[in-house]
Amino acid sequence: MTGPINEFEKRLMESAEATETLLASLLSGTCLPGEISRPATLLAAMRHGTLNGGKRLRPFLVLESAAMLGGDPQAAARIGAALECVHCYSLIHDDLPAMDDDDMRRGQPTVHRAFDEASAILAGDSLLTYAFDIIAAPETMLPDRQKTELVLALARASGLGGMAGGQALDLAAEKAAPDEAGIVTLQAMKTGALLRFACEAGAIAAGRGPEDRQRLRDFGEKIGLAFQLADDLLDITADAATMGKATGKDAARGKGTLVALYGAAWAEERLAVLAQEASDLISGYGDKAVILQAAAHFIADRKS
Amino acid sequence: MTGPINEFEKRLMESAEATETLLASLLSGTCLPGEISRPATLLAAMRHGTLNGGKRLRPFLVLESAAMLGGDPQAAARIGAALECVHCYSLIHDDLPAMDDDDMRRGQPTVHRAFDEASAILAGDSLLTYAFDIIAAPETMLPDRQKTELVLALARASGLGGMAGGQALDLAAEKAAPDEAGIVTLQAMKTGALLRFACEAGAIAAGRGPEDRQRLRDFGEKIGLAFQLADDLLDITADAATMGKATGKDAARGKGTLVALYGAAWAEERLAVLAQEASDLISGYGDKAVILQAAAHFIADRKS
Numbered sequence: 153m154t155g156p157i158n159e160f161e162k163r164l165m166e167s168a169e170a171t172e173t174l175l176a177s178l179l180s181g182t183c184l185p186g187e188i189s190r191p192a193t194l195l196a197a198m199r200h201g202t203l204n205g206g207k208r209l210r211p212f213l214v215l216e217s218a219a220m221l222g223g224d225p226q227a228a229a230r231i232g233a234a235l236e237c238v239h240c241y242s243l244i245h246d247d248l249p250a251m252d253d254d255d256m257r258r259g260q261p262t263v264h265r266a267f268d269e270a271s272a273i274l275a276g277d278s279l280l281t282y283a284f285d286i287i288a289a290p291e292t293m294l295p296d297r298q299k300t301e302l303v304l305a306l307a308r309a310s311g312l313g314g315m316a317g318g319q320a321l322d323l324a325a326e327k328a329a330p331d332e333a334g335i336v337t338l339q340a341m342k343t344g345a346l347l348r349f350a351c352e353a354g355a356i357a358a359g360r361g362p363e364d365r366q367r368l369r370d371f372g373e374k375i376g377l378a379f380q381l382a383d384d385l386l387d388i389t390a391d392a393a394t395m396g397k398a399t400g401k402d403a404a405r406g407k408g409t410l411v412a413l414y415g416a417a418w419a420e421e422r423l424a425v426l427a428q429e430a431s432d433l434i435s436g437y438g439d440k441a442v443i444l445q446a447a448a449h450f451i452a453d454r455k456s
Numbered sequence: 457m458t459g460p461i462n463e464f465e466k467r468l469m470e471s472a473e474a475t476e477t478l479l480a481s482l483l484s485g486t487c488l489p490g491e492i493s494r495p496a497t498l499l500a501a502m503r504h505g506t507l508n509g510g511k512r513l514r515p516f517l518v519l520e521s522a523a524m525l526g527g528d529p530q531a532a533a534r535i536g537a538a539l540e541c542v543h544c545y546s547l548i549h550d551d552l553p554a555m556d557d558d559d560m561r562r563g564q565p566t567v568h569r570a571f572d573e574a575s576a577i578l579a580g581d582s583l584l585t586y587a588f589d590i591i592a593a594p595e596t597m598l599p600d601r602q603k604t605e606l607v608l609a610l611a612r613a614s615g616l617g618g619m620a621g622g623q624a625l626d627l628a629a630e631k632a633a634p635d636e637a638g639i640v641t642l643q644a645m646k647t648g649a650l651l652r653f654a655c656e657a658g659a660i661a662a663g664r665g666p667e668d669r670q671r672l673r674d675f676g677e678k679i680g681l682a683f684q685l686a687d688d689l690l691d692i693t694a695d696a697a698t699m700g701k702a703t704g705k706d707a708a709r710g711k712g713t714l715v716a717l718y719g720a721a722w723a724e725e726r727l728a729v730l731a732q733e734a735s736d737l738i739s740g741y742g743d744k745a746v747i748l749q750a751a752a753h754f755i756a757d758r759k760s
Contacts, residue, residue, distance in 0.1 A: 296599075
């Protein structure tokens, strides 16, 4: 089989490898100007929580969005690595005993199990901080205007009004189940915000104006919805070995999801619609859009 | 009594009030563009850990460094607020059971005692994220070049190679006491890095070049050393009521400090030398330097 899906899978794999290499180099023991020392145990905890061979979907979306719009691939790669630092920090903190209390992640012990809780908290803090370092650093060859826009957009996507706020809502949802609107807000914040940023970041890195930025944000929002819906579906259908983490936990905790409200058949239909809507949003970019369009279908169809 | 010390105390008090007002406004329930919602409990936890009437020494140093070099006071105030968010996040996380396990802070229950551990972790994460938001936001009226420099300098001062790394070394020091060089590195990272950034940030906000930036960094380094030495001295001489937190904890944990190594008399002498050296570093700025010079002496002499 050839065509966009095959090309998509090849590029996803290549991008995952490139992200892994870049993250390993950023998380080496070499101090950058202004750093006093890099404590070995903390660095090891950061590496454990980051260099674990994930799909690197968020960096891939930054890279491909930038590529579609003519952005510099090296700058996009660094923004992708920064975003992955934020994603990995959030996983490390979410796994803590005071939060989701998970022992395994991607088939490995979570950071607080492999090290200890204090190291996991500090590794998360340091990865979050490092994300902004990576964007602002001179090695990211972008005009300062674009760096400022990226810092602001990443902070808004990650903080109180985005991902971290979504995790707070998610914890609250264990005590009082949210209604449908509450579930949608929670998921848009917890999972959607970073995926939306990934796509918008590509447009910022390419120096595009508000129209392209908004279009990529909308695209990111659609695939964010699809990603979460597929996740909720997998939580009730997949087994732990496929996922590399515990499954069925949401249902066991009585967490509300749209799948629980409307059923698996509805979810599968909705996923197909979301993938098509996402694809249509960027069809104006013509042939250059095929990889991102394939990504939208991949996210909606994913089995792990 | 009149003169610089008196004027210094007046300005320190005024700046603390202005910082409190600005932080309260930044931490209101109003969403900024790009935010989806501001979950009430998380926001309350962030406010609890931030709006507690501290001395706001770090914002004061940003403001006065900028003022000495002709920087815009409103931009400096926002940078000061951003830095205070980082400082407060670090206190919230350091107080957690897995770290220093403190119940009280500035005479109030710590965030994880007033709320819960998950809220404290997320409040810290969100404050750290918000710091970069505040600097990059359009309301901070600075050229993008200076914003990028501020983001980078703050990230390097706060992360793996600065404050967070210092906290990791501090936790490790409970298990294996560091030697003198180890203590110096630990303290330069854990406490010194943010104070150094505070002073350098004033120079960046004022649009000054590498020479002024370096001079303010050096000044910040001296007062950082003095701040930590005074803290270690207070830990063995002050009582908990004066400090608003537990005292004598470092000694009880067997943590090495320079005061423990060389004694209180040596420390007092060294404090006077550091204050003088800091003061001399900026004497070339003439009359404009008197407030920062008074600050150096205040930090070395502080009794709480």
